[in-house]
Amino acid sequence: xxxxxxxxxxxxxxxxxxxxxxxxxxFGPASENPKKLAKMKKFPMKRSGPWCNPWENRDDMExxxxxxxxxxxxxxxxxxxxxxxxxxxxxxxx
Amino acid sequence: MENNLDPxxxxxxxxxxxxxxxEMGSAxxxxxxxxxxxxxxxxxxxxxxxxxxxxxxxxxIIAHCMMPEPIIKHVLTNFxxxxxxxxxxVFLCNDTYIGVVHPQDAVMVSPFFWEGELICWFANMIHExxxxxxxxGSWCFNAVDFFEDPPYFPPFKIAEKGExxxxxxxxWMNNSxxxxxxxxxxxSRMAAIHAGRRRMTETIEKYGVEAVKATMVKMKDxxxxxxxxxxxxxxxxxxxxxxxxxxxxxxxxxxxxxTKKADKxxxxxxxxxxxxxxxxxxxxxxxxxxxxxxxxxxxxxxIPWTVGGIWKxxxxxxxxxxxxxxxxxxxxxEAICTTWQLANIITGCIGGMLANSEKFKHRANAxxxxxxxxxxxxGVNQFGMPFVGVHSVNAENGGGGAYASxxxxxxxxxxxxxxxxxxxxxxxxxxxxxxYLFWKETADSGGPGKFRGGAGPETAYIQHDAxxxxxxxxxxxGLHNPQATGIGGGYAGSTMRQFIMKDMNVAELMAKGKAFRxxxxxxxxxxxxxxxxxxxxxxxxxxxxxxxxxxxIHVGSGGGGYGDPLDRDTWRVKQDxxxxxxxxxxxxxxxxxxxxxxxxxxxxxxTQSNRDRIRAERLK
Numbered sequence: 001x002x003x004x005x006x007x008x009x010x011x012x013x014x015x016x017x018x019x020x021x022x023x024x025x026x027f028g029p030a031s032e033n034p035k036k037l038a039k040m041k042k043f044p045m046k047r048s049g050p051w052c053n054p055w056e057n058r059d060d061m062e063x064x065x066x067x068x069x070x071x072x073x074x075x076x077x078x079x080x081x082x083x084x085x086x087x088x089x090x091x092x093x094x
Numbered sequence: 095m096e097n098n099l100d101p102x103x104x105x106x107x108x109x110x111x112x113x114x115x116x117e118m119g120s121a122x123x124x125x126x127x128x129x130x131x132x133x134x135x136x137x138x139x140x141x142x143x144x145x146x147x148x149x150x151x152x153x154x155i156i157a158h159c160m161m162p163e164p165i166i167k168h169v170l171t172n173f174x175x176x177x178x179x180x181x182x183x184v185f186l187c188n189d190t191y192i193g194v195v196h197p198q199d200a201v202m203v204s205p206f207f208w209e210g211e212l213i214c215w216f217a218n219m220i221h222e223x224x225x226x227x228x229x230x231g232s233w234c235f236n237a238v239d240f241f242e243d244p245p246y247f248p249p250f251k252i253a254e255k256g257e258x259x260x261x262x263x264x265x266w267m268n269n270s271x272x273x274x275x276x277x278x279x280x281x282s283r284m285a286a287i288h289a290g291r292r293r294m295t296e297t298i299e300k301y302g303v304e305a306v307k308a309t310m311v312k313m314k315d316x317x318x319x320x321x322x323x324x325x326x327x328x329x330x331x332x333x334x335x336x337x338x339x340x341x342x343x344x345x346x347x348x349x350x351x352x353t354k355k356a357d358k359x360x361x362x363x364x365x366x367x368x369x370x371x372x373x374x375x376x377x378x379x380x381x382x383x384x385x386x387x388x389x390x391x392x393x394x395x396x397i398p399w400t401v402g403g404i405w406k407x408x409x410x411x412x413x414x415x416x417x418x419x420x421x422x423x424x425x426x427x428e429a430i431c432t433t434w435q436l437a438n439i440i441t442g443c444i445g446g447m448l449a450n451s452e453k454f455k456h457r458a459n460a461x462x463x464x465x466x467x468x469x470x471x472x473g474v475n476q477f478g479m480p481f482v483g484v485h486s487v488n489a490e491n492g493g494g495g496a497y498a499s500x501x502x503x504x505x506x507x508x509x510x511x512x513x514x515x516x517x518x519x520x521x522x523x524x525x526x527x528x529x530y531l532f533w534k535e536t537a538d539s540g541g542p543g544k545f546r547g548g549a550g551p552e553t554a555y556i557q558h559d560a561x562x563x564x565x566x567x568x569x570x571x572g573l574h575n576p577q578a579t580g581i582g583g584g585y586a587g588s589t590m591r592q593f594i595m596k597d598m599n600v601a602e603l604m605a606k607g608k609a610f611r612x613x614x615x616x617x618x619x620x621x622x623x624x625x626x627x628x629x630x631x632x633x634x635x636x637x638x639x640x641x642x643x644x645x646x647i648h649v650g651s652g653g654g655g656y657g658d659p660l661d662r663d664t665w666r667v668k669q670d671x672x673x674x675x676x677x678x679x680x681x682x683x684x685x686x687x688x689x690x691x692x693x694x695x696x697x698x699x700x701t702q703s704n705r706d707r708i709r710a711e712r713l714k
Contacts, residue, residue: 004581005544048576048586072712074583074712077580087334
C-alpha cells in the first residue's frame with residue numbers, strides 16, 4: 001500500500017514493513033514512525049528557504065529533513081520546536 | 095413530499111437555491127461601502143434551513159459558512175418568545191462565543207416565513223473595517239480579556255419588517271471609528287437579504303412551498319450521503335500535524351490528529367496550547383470554521399458545500415480553555431489568524447490522507463500562504479474623510495500550495511477563499527491616500543519541491559495626498575515561522591515580512607521619472623541616500639507619524655512545496671530561473687540544477703553530478 005510519493009507498506013513474512021518506493025530500502029516495522037527509521041538532519045530554520053525569515057533564526061524553531069537511508073530521497077520536512085517529537089504525517093498504521 | 099419530488103424539479107430547485115445565494119452575494123458586493131468588500135470580497139452569504147443548518151454557501155470566505163447555524167440556534171432558543179421572531183426581522187451578531195470567528199466579522203441572519211411557517215434563513219457576513227475597541231480596525235493584539243476588545247453584541251434585532259431600526263443601527267455604529275462604513279454596509283446587507291427574499295418568494299409562488307421545503311431536506315441529505323461516500327473511498331487511518339500561532343515574539347503550538355474511520359472524520363486537538371494573553375484565541379466556532387476551510391476545497395471539490403449535511407460526519411475534540419476552544423473572557427479579535435493557520439494545519443493532514451490514496455493521490459496538497467501582510471492604515475484620506483484601510487489586498491495573493499501533480503499557483507491567494515482576491519490597485523489608490531510603487535512575484539518565495547509552491551508577492555507604497563499623518567498598524571501570520579508547510583519532502587514556503595523604509599526620497603525621484611520595480615532596488619536606493627529599514631513584527635501596534643518620506647513594504651509568503659526538490663524536472667527549474675521565480679543560487683543548492691556558464695542552458699551532466707553529491711551529503 002502506497003503511503004505517499006516515496007513510502008509504501010510492504011508485507012514480508014506476514015509482517016508489515018515500511019519501504020522506499022524508489023530504491024526498495026526497508027525502513028523497518030510499519031508500526032514505527034518512518035521518520036524514526038530515516039536518516040535525519042537538523043538545520044537552523046533559515047534552511048527552509050533563502051527567503052524564509054531572512055533576519056531571524058529562532059532558537060525555538062528548527063528545520064528537520066528526513067531522508068531514505070537507501071537512496072537519500074527526502075520524504076519529509078518539519079519546521080518545528082526543538083523539543084517536539086517527530087509527528088506522524090504519513091498514515092499511522094495501527 | 096420529499097419522496098414525491100421528481101428529479102427534474104429537484105435539480106431545478108436545487109440550482110435555484112444556489113443561484114439565489116449567488117444573487118445575494120452580488121447584491122451585497124455591488125452596494126457595499128468598503129474596499130474590503132467590493133474589492134477584496136471579505137464576505138460571505140448563506141441560506142440556512144429552518145433549523146439553522148447550512149444549505150448553500152457562496153465562494154467567498156469559506157470559514158463563515160459555519161457561523162450562521164450557532165447564531166440562528168441561539169436566536170431560536172432565546173428570542174422566540176421575546177422579542178419574537180417574525181418575517182422580515184434581521185438579527186445582527188458579532189459575539190465570538192455565540193457564533194462568529196472574530197468580532198469584526200459580524201453576521202446578519204433573517205428568517206423567511208411563508209404563510210406563517212418558518213421556511214429558511216438568509217445570512218450574510220461582512221468583515222467590517224472597525225467595530226470599536228481600543229485599536230484601529232478593532233485588532234486588539236494585546237488585550238488581556240474581552241473587556242479590552244470591541245463590544246461583543248449577541249444577536250439583536252436590527253431590522254423589523256424588512257426595515258432597519260434607526261435606534262439599533264445607531265447602537266451598532268456607535269463604537270466604530272468608521273460609522274459611515276457600518277451604516278453603508280448595513281444597508282448593503284439588507285439589499286442582499288431583500289434579494290434573497292424576493293427570489294425565494296418567486297420560487298415558492300412558481301413551484302409551491304412543499305416542493306421548496308422538500309428540496310431543502312433533500313439538499314442536506316444528499317450532501318451528507320455524498321460526503322460519507324467520499325470518506326468511504328479514502329483509506330482509514332490517522333495523520334498528524336503541528337503548526338504554530340504567533341503572538342510576537344512567542345509561538346504557541348496547535349496539534350491535530352485526524353482520524354478517518356469508515357464514513358467518520360475526527361479532528362483531535364489534544365496537546366494544543368492553552369489560551370494566551372492577546373487576541374489570537376479562537377472559540378470553538380473559529381475551530382469549526384478552520385476545519386471547514388480546509389475540508390470543503392480538499393474533499394468536497396465535486397460535492398455541494400451544504401455544510402448542514404457534510405458536518406454530520408465530522409467530530410471535533412477540543413479541550414476547553416485552549417487556543418482551539420477558548421472560553422470567555424479570552425480576547426479574540428485576531429482569532430481569524432488562528433483560523434487560517436488551523437486550516438493550513440488541517441490541509442497538511444488531508445494532504446497526507448490523499449497521498450495515501452491511489453485514486454486521489456494527485457490531489458495531495460501542501461500548505462498555502464500565510465497572511466501576505468495585513469497592513470492597516472488610519473488617518474484622513476484625500477477627500478478629508480477618516481478612513482481605516484484594512485488591506486486584504488496584501489493578504490489574499492500569497493502563493494498556493496504545490497500539489498502532487500503540479501506547482502502551486504503563483505500569487506494565488508487562499509484555497510480556502512475562492513473568490514476573494516487581490517483587489518484593483520487603482521481602486522485602492524482612488525479611495526486611500528496611497529501610491530503603489532510596484533507589485534511583483536518574489537523569487538525563492540515558493541517552497542522548493544518536486545512541485546514548487548506558488549510564489550508570493552512583494553509590494554511597496556508611499557503616502558499620497560493624505561490630509562493627516564497616517565498611522566500604520568500590522569497584523570498577520572507566518573512571519574516567525576512558515577505557515578505554508580511542505581509535504582512529502584517539499585520545503586515550506588517563505589515567511590511574510592513587513593518593513594518601513596525611512597528617510598527615503600522616493601516621491602521626489604518618481605516625479606523626475608524614476609521607477610522602482612523591486613524591494614532590491616529600494617534597498618539599493620536606501621544605501622545611496624542613507625535610508626533605514628525598520629522590521630515590523632507580525633503584530634505591531636500603531637507606528638505613529640508615518641512620514642511622507644517613508645516607504646511601506648510587504649513581502650508575502652509563498653506556498654509549500656511537494657516532494658524532494660532534487661526530483662524536480664530540470665526544464666521546470668530552468669523556466670523558474672528565467673521567470674525570476676527561483677534564483678540561480680537556489681536552483682544550484684536546493685534543486686541541484688547547474689547551468690552552463692552565462693546561459694540558461696541546463697548542464698545535464700553537471701546537474702546529475704551535483705544532485706548525486708547532495709544526496710551523498712544527506713547520508714553522511
